[in-house]
Amino acid sequence: MxxxxxxxxxxxxxxxxxxxxxxxxxxxxxxxxxxxxxxxxxxxxxxxxxxxxxxxxxxxxxxxxxxxxxxxxxxxxxxxxxxxxxxxxxxxxxxxxxxxxxxxxxxxxxxxxxxxxxxxxxxxxxxxxxxxxxxxxxxxxxxxxxxxxxxxxxxxxxxxxHNPERQGLITQAIAIFREKGACAYIGDGHNRWPxxxxxxxxxxxxxxxxxxxxxxxxxxxxxEGVSLRDMAQTLGARLNLPVKSIAADEAQAFFGWLAMFAGRDSPASSEQTRRKLGWQPNGPKLIADLEQLQVS
The missing domain is CATH 3.40.50.720 (NAD(P)-binding Rossmann-like Domain)
Structure with missing residues (x-):
């Protein structure tokens, strides 16, 4: 084709x-x-x-x-x-x-x-x-x-x-974490991103x-879903920044435009896709790539 x-x-x-x-x-x-x-x-x-x-x-x-x-x-x-x-x-x-x-x-x-x-x-x-x-x-x-x-x-x-260089919205969060001097998640941080x-x-x-x-x-x-807390903790270790929980009413001040996503629990399934296309992902997981994040 x-x-x-x-x-x-x-x-x-x-x-x-x-x-x-x-x-x-x-x-x-x-x-x-x-x-x-x-x-x-x-x-x-x-x-x-x-x-x-x-x-x-x-x-x-x-x-x-x-x-x-x-x-x-x-x-x-x-x-x-x-x-x-x-x-x-x-x-x-x-x-x-x-x-x-x-x-x-x-x-x-x-x-x-x-x-x-x-x-x-x-x-x-x-x-x-x-x-x-x-x-x-x-x-x-x-x-x-x-x-x-x-x-x-x-x-x-x-x-x-994701790969070790870029990770969707997480790349934007990393820039915010560096600016704020801390890696934050909202509440218990159990909300997930696929x-x-x-x-x-x-x-x-x-x-x-x-x-x-x-x-x-x-x-x-x-x-299906990686918790924002796990991401923040991994990034904190990689960037040598403290990790903290913030309240929901602090999210806008900390995350800015990203606040609309940062507190959202949005897991997703690909069961139907895998069955229809015979697609079996085998690449590195998100946390593994964040552990290899390129730190300048």
Missing amino acids: RIFVTGATGFIGMPVVKELIAAGHQVLGLCRSEDKAAALAATGAEVYRGSMEDDDILKKGAADSDGVIHLAFNHDFSKFVANCEDDRRVIAALGAGLKGSTRPLIVTSGTGLANTVPGQPAKEDNATIGSDVIPRAASEEAAAALATEGVNVSVVRLPQV AAHVLDVARLYRLAVEKAEPNAKYHAVAE
């Missing part, structure tokens, strides 16, 4: 590109940076010049390919709502290039949207929270709209994706685009 990948030079994008090429696929990778274009070309991918702001570029990239994996997203949380709505536009443009065919579009979302059954981990077939509550749901709403128009669209929901190693996630994207199952929901989850 010739697969168009947005976010091809990103933390997850580059491993996805390498995974696809190793499996015998051709990759058309969207890139607007000269510096990153060289690294992308070195993987064997075809560099497709353009930006996420150009709907015509997106539509053409999709139209010229056998499938699309959409990974690009602006993670500037100071404009989170606007960025989520922009992703809605991007998904619509990609879908426009695939209409009238069975070629797959894989959209990226987060497992937190499916944490809708109290006391249970998020499951692939759970009802989801709308964008009026969690702005990131705009991506899944855009995918659902395309599905009603006959586009073969499915969703990969991400947990905290996680998966970046190479396991890359393999799941490949399996998802190869399966090309319409309306599928996949959870890229290796660990």
Whole structure:
């Protein structure tokens, strides 16, 4: 297959590109940076010049390919709502290039949207929270709209994706811990975040685009939930910082924008995904990667 990948030079994008090429696929990778274009070309991918702001570029990239994996997203949380709505536009443009065919579009979302059954981990077939509550749901709403128009669209929901260099929202928490001089968790710190190693996630994207199952929901989850207390204690030892519990009413002052996530218990299951795709994650666990954190 010739697969168009947005976010091809990103933390997850580059491993996805390498995974696809190793499996015998051709990759058309969207890139607007000269510096990153060289690294992308070195993987064997075809560099497709353009930006996420150009709907015509997106539509053409999709139209010229056998499938699309959409990974690009602006993670500037100071404009989170606007960025989520922009992703809605991007998904619509990609879908426009695939209409009238069975070629797959894989959209990226987060497992937190499916944490809708109290006391249970998020499951692939759970009802989801709308964008009026969690702005990131705009991506899944855009995918659902395309599905009603006959586009073969499915969703990969991400947990905290990690290696020793980066760990999703945990990377943002580390910056806060360094600034504040302490590693904190809220209350007893037993709330959990799901996680998966970046190479396991890359393999799941490949399996998802190869399966090309319409309306599928996949959870890229290796660990259902790692407690925030365990993360803070591991990071405290690694960064040589004290570890402390803070009250819920202190969270905003300590974590800032991250407070909306820091106290949330959001475990997630991947049982259905593993069964459908034959996906068995085997990469390092989150705590093991945090123990190997690159400390400057």
